[in-house]
Amino acid sequence: MYTVMIPAAGSGQRMGAGHNKLFLMLGDKPIFIHTLDVFERDQACAGIILAVKPEERQEIASMLDRYHITKVKEMVDGGSERQHSVAACLEAHNKNGVVLVHDAARPFVRHSVIANLVESATRFGAAIAGVPAKDTMKLASSGIVEKTVERDSLWIVQTPQAFRYDVLKEAAHQAQVEDFLGTDEAMLVERLGYPVHIVESTYDNVKMTTPEDLAFGEVLLGKRQREER
Numbered sequence: 326m327y328t329v330m331i332p333a334a335g336s337g338q339r340m341g342a343g344h345n346k347l348f349l350m351l352g353d354k355p356i357f358i359h360t361l362d363v364f365e366r367d368q369a370c371a372g373i374i375l376a377v378k379p380e381e382r383q384e385i386a387s388m389l390d391r392y393h394i395t396k397v398k399e400m401v402d403g404g405s406e407r408q409h410s411v412a413a414c415l416e417a418h419n420k421n422g423v424v425l426v427h428d429a430a431r432p433f434v435r436h437s438v439i440a441n442l443v444e445s446a447t448r449f450g451a452a453i454a455g456v457p458a459k460d461t462m463k464l465a466s467s468g469i470v471e472k473t474v475e476r477d478s479l480w481i482v483q484t485p486q487a488f489r490y491d492v493l494k495e496a497a498h499q500a501q502v503e504d505f506l507g508t509d510e511a512m513l514v515e516r517l518g519y520p521v522h523i524v525e526s527t528y529d530n531v532k533m534t535t536p537e538d539l540a541f542g543e544v545l546l547g548k549r550q551r552e553e554r
């Protein structure tokens with residue numbers, strides 16, 4: 326069993342929606358409800374901790390009701406950066422075991438990937454979802470190529486990221502004390518010297534960031550619904 330922490334307190338400016346992008350409809354439900362529904366349906370998920378903007382708390386609570394999401398145990402106030410929103414979730418939780426952090430904006434994560442992450446984090450302490458880089462990768466400075474990077478060693482990293490609770494708690498605490506801001510949770514754990522294992526995920530576990538992603542999301546949703554029939 327695991328608990329999942331879902332930061333949903335961003336503004337999503339790159340979507341240009343004028344309000345929280347997570348409320349945009351994808352097929353028949355808002356984006357973040359699709360994401361929550363993945364965990365609602367996962368028997369191994371003991372509960373969800375959601376970070377929200379205080380001014381959106383009411384609206385989100387009524388959407389949870391409307392779409393029958395029952396596993397949200399806590400709704401905490403998010404912070405100015407994603408890392409602060411996750412830290413607020415961690416504050417609300419103090420149980421040993423595995424915790425997952427997953428972006429509310431990634432509705433297409435697969436159950437098999439979640440199960441592999443939980444297994445790997447239980448054994449090793451930290452595991453993150455990622456896919457091998459498909460394109461040729463270059464390191465550049467001021468628009469000029471410095472070198473071609475060996476692609477075989479490059480992974481595009483996603484969420485979920487899974488940790489033993491004590492490992493993530495220590496890493497988040499240390500980041501706070503040192504005023505360190507990372508781009509994902511694994512970065513906080515890596516800097517303490519813990520090994521972080523990569524679990525191969527799927528290329529369709531995309532984050533809904535721009536309007537193009539939403540159009541792609543509609544296609545993916547149709548494909549998933551046909552698969553499940």
Ligand code: C5P
Nearest residue numbers: 332333334335404405406407410429430
């Ligand atoms: O903006 P981006 O898509 O990278 O955000 C990833 C996730 O983090 C989203 O689900 C967003 O709602 C959340 N977030 C947050 N608090 C912030 C910024 C982002 O909970 N301050």
